[in-house]
Amino acid sequence: MDRQKLIWTVVCVVGALGLIINAVTRDAGSVYVKNVDHEFALVEDEKWVDVSSDDALDYDLEGKERINWSSEEQANYRDYQEANKAKPSQSKYSFSLSRTFGVWIAAMFTLFIMSFLFKDNPFYKFAESVVVGVSAAYWMVVGFWDVIIPNLFGKLSPSFINSWAMPGLEGEADLLYLVPLVLGIMLLWRLAPSGTWISRWPLAFIIGTTAGIRLIGFIHADFLSQIRNSIIPLAVFENGSFMFWDSFLNLILIIGVLTAIVYFFFSIEHKGLVGKTARVGIWFLMITFGAAFGYTVMGRIALLAIRLEFLFDDWLWIIDPAMNRIAGT
Amino acid sequence: MYDFLKNLDRRWIFLLMFLSVSIPIIIIGITGQSFPEKPTALSITTFEIIENLKEGDKVLLSFDFDPASEGELGPMATAFTYHCAAKKLKMYFMALWPVGPQMVDNAIENVIKKDFPHLVYGEDYVNLGFKSGGEGVIKVIVTDFMELYSTDARGTPFKSIPMNKEISSVQDMDLVINISAGSAGTKEWVQYAVTPYPDEITLIAGCTGVQAPLLYPYIPEQLPGLLGAIKGAAEYEKLVFDRYYRDEGLEVPGRYQEGVRRMGPQLVAHLLMILLIIAGNYIFFAEKKRGIP
Numbered sequence A: 001m002d003r004q005k006l007i008w009t010v011v012c013v014v015g016a017l018g019l020i021i022n023a024v025t026r027d028a029g030s031v032y033v034k035n036v037d038h039e040f041a042l043v044e045d046e047k048w049v050d051v052s053s054d055d056a057l058d059y060d061l062e063g064k065e066r067i068n069w070s071s072e073e074q075a076n077y078r079d080y081q082e083a084n085k086a087k088p089s090q091s092k093y094s095f096s097l098s099r100t101f102g103v104w105i106a107a108m109f110t111l112f113i114m115s116f117l118f119k120d121n122p123f124y125k126f127a128e129s130v131v132v133g134v135s136a137a138y139w140m141v142v143g144f145w146d147v148i149i150p151n152l153f154g155k156l157s158p159s160f161i162n163s164w165a166m167p168g169l170e171g172e173a174d175l176l177y178l179v180p181l182v183l184g185i186m187l188l189w190r191l192a193p194s195g196t197w198i199s200r201w202p203l204a205f206i207i208g209t210t211a212g213i214r215l216i217g218f219i220h221a222d223f224l225s226q227i228r229n230s231i232i233p234l235a236v237f238e239n240g241s242f243m244f245w246d247s248f249l250n251l252i253l254i255i256g257v258l259t260a261i262v263y264f265f266f267s268i269e270h271k272g273l274v275g276k277t278a279r280v281g282i283w284f285l286m287i288t289f290g291a292a293f294g295y296t297v298m299g300r301i302a303l304l305a306i307r308l309e310f311l312f313d314d315w316l317w318i319i320d321p322a323m324n325r326i327a328g329t
Numbered sequence B: 001m002y003d004f005l006k007n008l009d010r011r012w013i014f015l016l017m018f019l020s021v022s023i024p025i026i027i028i029g030i031t032g033q034s035f036p037e038k039p040t041a042l043s044i045t046t047f048e049i050i051e052n053l054k055e056g057d058k059v060l061l062s063f064d065f066d067p068a069s070e071g072e073l074g075p076m077a078t079a080f081t082y083h084c085a086a087k088k089l090k091m092y093f094m095a096l097w098p099v100g101p102q103m104v105d106n107a108i109e110n111v112i113k114k115d116f117p118h119l120v121y122g123e124d125y126v127n128l129g130f131k132s133g134g135e136g137v138i139k140v141i142v143t144d145f146m147e148l149y150s151t152d153a154r155g156t157p158f159k160s161i162p163m164n165k166e167i168s169s170v171q172d173m174d175l176v177i178n179i180s181a182g183s184a185g186t187k188e189w190v191q192y193a194v195t196p197y198p199d200e201i202t203l204i205a206g207c208t209g210v211q212a213p214l215l216y217p218y219i220p221e222q223l224p225g226l227l228g229a230i231k232g233a234a235e236y237e238k239l240v241f242d243r244y245y246r247d248e249g250l251e252v253p254g255r256y257q258e259g260v261r262r263m264g265p266q267l268v269a270h271l272l273m274i275l276l277i278i279a280g281n282y283i284f285f286a287e288k289k290r291g292i293p
Helices: A003-026 A054-058 A077-086 A097-117 A122-156 A158-164 A175-191 A196-230 A244-263 A272-315 B002-006 B010-031 B041-051 B067-086 B100-115 B135-141 B162-166 B186-194 B212-218 B229-244 B258-289
Strands: A032-044 A047-050 A066-075 A093-095 A236-238 A241-243 B058-064 B090-095 B125-130 B175-180 B203-207 B225-228
Touching: A032 A077, A047 A054, A066 A077, A077 A093, A097 A122, A097 A272, A122 A158, A122 A175, A122 B125, A175 A196, A196 A244, A196 B135, A196 B186, A196 B212, A236 A244, A241 A244, A244 A272, A272 B010, A272 B067, A272 B212, A272 B229, A272 B258, B002 B258, B010 B258, B041 B067, B041 B175, B041 B203, B041 B225, B041 B229, B058 B067, B058 B100, B067 B090, B067 B100, B067 B175, B067 B203, B067 B229, B067 B258, B090 B100, B090 B162, B100 B125, B125 B162, B135 B186, B175 B186, B186 B203, B186 B212, B203 B212, B203 B229, B212 B225, B225 B229, B229 B258
Parallel strands: B058 B090, B058 B175, B090 B125, B175 B203, B203 B225
Antiparallel strands: A032 A047, A032 A066, A032 A093, A236 A241
16 A cells, blocks of 8 residues: 555544544534424315414314324434423424435535545546436426426326326416427437437527527617617716716726727727727736626535535534524524 | 846746735734725726615616636625615526526525515516526517516516516616626627617626726716726725715625625736736846847
8 A cells, every 4th residue: 555545544534533523522414304294184175284283273174184204304413402301202303314315325425526735536427427317317306397397298198197197287288299299209209219300400490499589589688788788978967966987987988998998999909099099908808707706706606615515514513503403592 | 147037937826816916815814904995986986876766666686607707706696686786676697597597596685685684576576587598688688678588587487476577578677787797798788688778778797807998998878887896896895885884884894895805816816917027028128138039
């Protein structure tokens, strides 16, 4: 075993021991739930009322058909401790193995992904593959249940979809939706061994409509509206008095717009007055890129901060800013 | 110095960045102290647009982001939801991103159920869920919700939800709040909702830092209010919770100070970035001086 491997092995063993001690002695990384019981009574035809709600007072619930179930809500460790102290045999709050497992998996995957900063390794590859696979599957499932079922089959045959998938779905069948169904089937035809050209027709339709929608959107919102928004007074007056700062800002905006446009005007060689104006335009563009870079840095640091907050708070229990484990607001 | 900086392993820079972010998180997390925040004009305008709405006004909240940008946009989503609930506005939640409904659930769990348990689903707030199609969804619902939303996220028929009886399209909303991490997001809401219907639809937004410079040209005509990145979130948090907690003599709960807390690591990490940029420029000019191509 070379020196580097030995160092990393020792670091990993010491880290794992620390995690185990932290988890055993302080319950770090554990998640607790509150068990909530629900009970509803059938008061009228198809009308169910929560027996614990104010609405239930309006009805005589004696002898009515009832349905009950229980669910879990995430609870604070503090609430769990307090409930245990008050009554050790309480069952309202309990330890959740599945949610605890979720926190540990999330923490491990965060470390696996961050390990890429040191160098590429099998843990990173594993985490990356899982993320890609889960994302693809999630998109597919969400697309099926949120779009294809309610917005395609639900429109074509509401009663059929109502009977097995969406009890709340209402409405009349709209046969116009056969068009997207046929186009969808044609699009999937590219997976078939022959006749892949059939998928080009719906693809052409998608490209055409998307281009049309986007073209109008950009011309209206970005081109015409931006021209209108740039037509602003160079001298701003408010209640008859000259507003120097507002006027100065408007002047800067106009100079910025005009010089940046001149920079992108390539029909005339950038020499003389045009060249100098274009140079000013470059300065404005550079300042814009700098501001964009600054904002990007801020965003990336915020993303790192939340992952570290998760590790220090939810997993290791080093900090507790939301007062979930110690008494507070 | 030149040789040291030139040959510095990039992993030392990663370690420095890790320390510059983690140490402030731990210190702020343990002490509960954070840096003071002074709201800028844009955050104040955003706050006042919501503050000027009347009880019962209808607000559409489109949560167009996912866990990847939750660090920046989560605090905004929490503060927007709190502000709307405190103002007793009717909240219509929706999402153009597949994981958006989970972000909506987080806001409902952490804000409405904890601090406004008296609000009734279907009467005070509703979750319309996710629809795919991006700008296509906006283009449709800007004239007709029912065309795409036959039910809410729970499967209840759209028109049988009491608060939905008052609306037929986005134009019926008194305000649209968009929290955006990319496309489809604020740009698409400006292009396909605000620009064609400037008198009917008012949009304010919270966005990631990457997007903010692209959205500034829309201010103030097409986008009167914008919270840019975690800085915007921290400023807005300060305004909202000063108004509804500190002004009432109450202590602000830690869960409502995520944005303000995250400004601490920002400060230290930005100082490190400035030092690294100076170091990079030193190498550049040193090489130029030594004639190294």
